[in-house]
Amino acid sequence: MxxxxxxxxxxxxxxxxxxxxxxxxxxxxxxxxxxxxxxEVALLTFQGLRDGGLPPGVKQYxxxxxxxxxxxxxxxxxxxxxxxxxxxxxYQIVCISYAIRxxxxxxxxxxxxxxxxxYMFLPFVFAAFMRNTCWxxxxxxxxxxxxxxxxxxxxxxxxVYRRCQNFGLxxxxxxxxxxxxxxxxxxxDELTVNAYNGFLRGVLKGHVYLIxxxxxxxxxxxxxxxxxxxxxxxxxxTILLLFGVVHQGRDPETVIEALVEMPDICVLQVGFVPxxxxxxxxxxxxxxxxxxxxxxxNEWVSEEVxxxxxxxxxxxxxxxxxxxxxxxxxxxxxxxxxxxxxxNDRPSIKACVEKYAVGLVFKTSNPQSLRLSISQLIPMxxxxxxxxxxxxxTLTQDTSSDHSAKILVGILQRREEERMGGFASPQTGSFVx
Numbered sequence: 001m002x003x004x005x006x007x008x009x010x011x012x013x014x015x016x017x018x019x020x021x022x023x024x025x026x027x028x029x030x031x032x033x034x035x036x037x038x039x040e041v042a043l044l045t046f047q048g049l050r051d052g053g054l055p056p057g058v059k060q061y062x063x064x065x066x067x068x069x070x071x072x073x074x075x076x077x078x079x080x081x082x083x084x085x086x087x088x089x090x091y092q093i094v095c096i097s098y099a100i101r102x103x104x105x106x107x108x109x110x111x112x113x114x115x116x117x118x119y120m121f122l123p124f125v126f127a128a129f130m131r132n133t134c135w136x137x138x139x140x141x142x143x144x145x146x147x148x149x150x151x152x153x154x155x156x157x158x159x160v161y162r163r164c165q166n167f168g169l170x171x172x173x174x175x176x177x178x179x180x181x182x183x184x185x186x187x188x189d190e191l192t193v194n195a196y197n198g199f200l201r202g203v204l205k206g207h208v209y210l211i212x213x214x215x216x217x218x219x220x221x222x223x224x225x226x227x228x229x230x231x232x233x234x235x236x237x238t239i240l241l242l243f244g245v246v247h248q249g250r251d252p253e254t255v256i257e258a259l260v261e262m263p264d265i266c267v268l269q270v271g272f273v274p275x276x277x278x279x280x281x282x283x284x285x286x287x288x289x290x291x292x293x294x295x296x297x298n299e300w301v302s303e304e305v306x307x308x309x310x311x312x313x314x315x316x317x318x319x320x321x322x323x324x325x326x327x328x329x330x331x332x333x334x335x336x337x338x339x340x341x342x343x344n345d346r347p348s349i350k351a352c353v354e355k356y357a358v359g360l361v362f363k364t365s366n367p368q369s370l371r372l373s374i375s376q377l378i379p380m381x382x383x384x385x386x387x388x389x390x391x392x393x394t395l396t397q398d399t400s401s402d403h404s405a406k407i408l409v410g411i412l413q414r415r416e417e418e419r420m421g422g423f424a425s426p427q428t429g430s431f432v433x
Contacts, residue, residue, distance in 0.1 A: 001099045002044050002121060002413040002414065002416075002417055003071060003411075003413055003416045003417060004038075005037060005038030005039050005331040006038050006039070006040070008038075008040070008109050008110070008412055008413065008416065009041075009042075009107070009108045009110070009315075010040070010041045010042070010108060010109065010110045010111075010112050010307040010412075011040055011042050011043075011044055011099055011102055011103050011106075011108040011110070011111050011112065012027065012031055012034075012042065012043050012098070012112045012114070013044045013045075013095050013099045013111060013112060014027045014043070014044075014045055014049075014090035014114045014115075015088070015092050015094075015095040015115075015278065016046070016047065016088065016115065016186065017043075017045040017046070017048070017049045017050060017089075018045060018046060018048050018050050018066060019050065020046045020050065020123070020245075020272060020300035021245055021300075022244075023114065023115070024049055024051060025215075025303060025329075025345070026114065026213035026329070027043070027045075027049060028053050029109035029215055029216065029401045030213075030401055030405065031043060031054060031055065031058060032055055032072060032113075032401070033040075033216070033400075033401040033402045033404070033405035034405045034408075034409070035055060035058070036402055036403040037402075037406050037408075037409040038403065039351055039407065039409055040262065041063065041212055042058065042059040042060070042094060042106075042108065043061065043100075044057055044058070044060075044061040044062070044098060044099050044102060045060070045061075045062055045063075045095070046062070046064065046065045046091045046094065046343055047062055047063065047064050047065065047068075048062050048065075048066045051302065051303065053303075054055065060249050061098065061102055061409045062092050063095060063098055068177070069337065070089070074087060077178050080218075088118065088119075089118075089119055089382045090117045090212065092118070092122055093119075093122060094327060095256060096113070096122055096123060096126055097126075099111050099113075100126060100130065100133070102154070102312045103133060106166045107407065108424060109134060109180055109265075109412070109416065110134045110135070110136050110184075110412060111133060111134065111135050111136070111282075112136040112138070113133075113135065113136065113137050113140060114138050115140050116139060116185075117137075117139040117140055117141055117143075117144045117145070117374060118144065119142060120137065120139070120145075120165065121165060121170060122172050122305045123135050123177075123182075123183075123194070124170075124173055124177040124178075125173060125177075126176075126336065127177035127180065127181045127183075128170050128173050128176045128177045128180070129315060130181060131180045131181065132178060132180075132181065133181045133182075134181065134182045134183075134184075134415070134419075135181065135182070135183045135184065135410075136181065136186065136408070137184070137185050137186065137387060138186050139185060139186065139187050139406065140188075140192075140326060140327060141192065141209060141325050141326040141327070141349075142187070142191045142192040142194075142195035142196070142325050143162060143195045143325050144162050144164070144165055145165075145192075145195035145199040145325075146166075146195055146325075147164075147166045147198075150255030150281060150323075154366040155248075155316065159343045166199070166200065168200065168201070169187070169332065169381075170200060171200045171203050173203065173416075174200060174203045174204070175203060175387060178203075178204075178386050179206065182415060182419070183204070183207045184207060184411060184412070184415065185204055185208045185209065185210075186209050186210075186211055186408070187208065187211075188210075188211065188212055188213045188327040189212070189327055189348040190210065190348075191325065191347065191348055192327065193208055193209070193210045196208045196360065198240040205264070211407050211408055211411075212398070212403050212404065213327075213332075213401065213404045214335065214336065214395070214398065214399035214400055214401065214404070215329075215332045215333055215336040215396070215400050215401055215418065216336060216396070216400045216402055217336055217393060217396045218307065218336050218337050219401065221311065221337075221338065222307070222308060222311040223311070223368075224312060224314075225313060226311075227309075227311035227312035227314045229306055230308055230373070231309065231312055233312055234266070237264070237266050237360055238264060238265050238266065238314050238315060238378055239266045239267075239268060239312060239313050239314055240255075240265060240266070240267045240268070240312035240313060240315055240316070240317050240320065240342070240374070241267075241268050241270065241309055241312075241315070241316045241317065241339075242267055242269045242270070242316075242317050243269075243270050243271055243306070243309065243310070243316065243330050243333070244270075244271045244329075245271050245272045245273075246269075246271060246272070246273040246274070246277055246278075248321075248429075249321055249323070249324035249325075249326060250319065250320055250321070250324075251319045251320055251321045251344070251364075251365055252269055252281060252319060252346075253281070253284060254283050254292055254319050254365050254367050254370060255267055255269075255279070255294075255317055255319050255370065256285055256288060256290060257284075257365075257367035258370040258371045258374065259288070259293055259294055260288050260289075260290060260366075260367075260368040262371060262374060262375075263293070265294065265374060265378075267293065267294050267295070267296050267297045267317070268297065268309060268312075268313065269281075269295065269297065270297040270301060270309050271297070271298075271299075271300070271301075272298060272299060272300055273285045273298045274295070278296075278298055280293075282294065282296070283420050284413070285313060294312075295306070301391075303392060303412055303427075306333075307337060310333065310334060310337040310339050311337060312342075313339060314378075315336040315339060315340045315341065315342050315359065315377055315379075316330065316340070316342070316350060317341075317342045317343075317370075318330060318331060318334075318341060318342070318344060319344055319370070320344055320349070320364070321363060321364070321365065322346075322348055322364050326345055328349060330342070330407070331343070331349065331352065331353075331394075332399065332410050334390075334392070335356075335358055335392040335395045335396045336396045336400075338389040338392045338393060339389075339392065340359045340372060340377065340385065340388040340389065340392070341353055341358050341359030341360070342359055342360050342361075342370070342373050342377060343359060343360075343361055343362070343365055344361070344362055344363070344364040344370075345361050345362065345364055346364060348361050355386075356391050356394060356395040356398075356416045357388070357391045358388060358391045358392050358395055359377075359388060360373040360376055360377055361373070368404060386414075
């Protein structure tokens with residue numbers, strides 16, 4: 001008999017919850033869903049949760065206060081490029097150290113680490129010196145588990161780092177950690193699950209689960225006209241949205257080039273752009289003469305304003321480079337807000353868009369192909385657009401945060417039963433429905 005979900009407690013650890021980006025949004029959404037699924041949840045962050053907004057009664061732990069002198073010092077040091085990247089490692093080490101103490105003191109059943117992959121060795125190194133701790137590690141990309149050479153857009157230093165994580169010398173550490181403790185490793189697509197199943201000659205095999213993850217359906221909806229009025233956007237023009245931080249895997253350049261021969265289309269690029277990339281994008285926009293129709297909002301926007309941008313758009317463009325390996329949160333954000341997609345044909349993205357028929361697919365880094373997809377979407381009838389939006393609802397329901405939390409809790413119940421002497425077989429790499 002499976003243990004009652006209400007008897008399961010989780011310490012949810014998100015070291016970067018105070019930063020701009022999707023970490024804080026996901027943390028809020030997933031904690032709400034885990035509570036709905038019946039488990040007890042507490043939150044540990046490095047310096048708080050951006051914008052707050054947690055359900056009442058959720059206990060929060062922080063390593064430092066957001067208004068402390070230490071937080072100010074870290075912010076000042078982040079101007080140095082070396083420290084900018086090193087600080088994330090610091091967040092992870094310190095938060096894991098604090099989490100271990102909290103889990104032992106307050107007897108939480110599971111320690112849940114969001115975005116465990118950049119420094120995936122850390123929980124295993126700590127666990128090699130511990131016993132009877134239960135870890136849930138959420139892997140956001142397959143990149144760090146892949147061995148050998150392959151095309152990618154990451155800096156050379158990250159490639160060297162990836163190869164170091166795949167050294168066979170790590171294998172005994174992982175085996176010892178898993179002998180003394182329990183691990184549940186979660187990937188959101190088959191690419192990520194297969195990569196971690198094969199990591200270090202299969203050292204994690206039997207502990208890796210496929211759990212698709214998305215956002216819950218957003219209600220109530222704001223009308224397109226009201227959203228455009230609130231943002232000061234033209235009421236009648238076709239507006240396409242390109243949303244999110246412009247990291248090395250994103251490809252706004254293809255979108256800019258596609259605009260050249262589409263004078264009636266306006267594109268909104270909303271989200272932080274690193275300075276050097278921003279200069280290149282602005283230069284390209286000017287050289288191609290599409291400045292009036294390619295608008296850049298280079299800043300972090302609140303959850304409320306973010307939703308207005310999605311509601312104001314006719315469709316959302318997903319444009320990533322060939323080497324992009326991550327699971328794009330913008331896809332689920334768009335579908336949770338019932339926005340049709342124009343997405344490039346990266347394997348995981350294409351499979352999802354075509355399976356649920358939530359939009360059109362274009363060839364990666366091909367402006368002409370993107371132009372063709374846009375030309376096919378614009379003349380669609382209201383009925384056809386409504387069908388796309390209904391399909392977005394179906395996708396959201398199948399991969400919602402609530403649905404994913406129920407799947408995870410089912411796995412946790414089986415693992416708890418296993419610990420208490422029952423039998424449970426991990427559904428390794430399976431698509432749990």
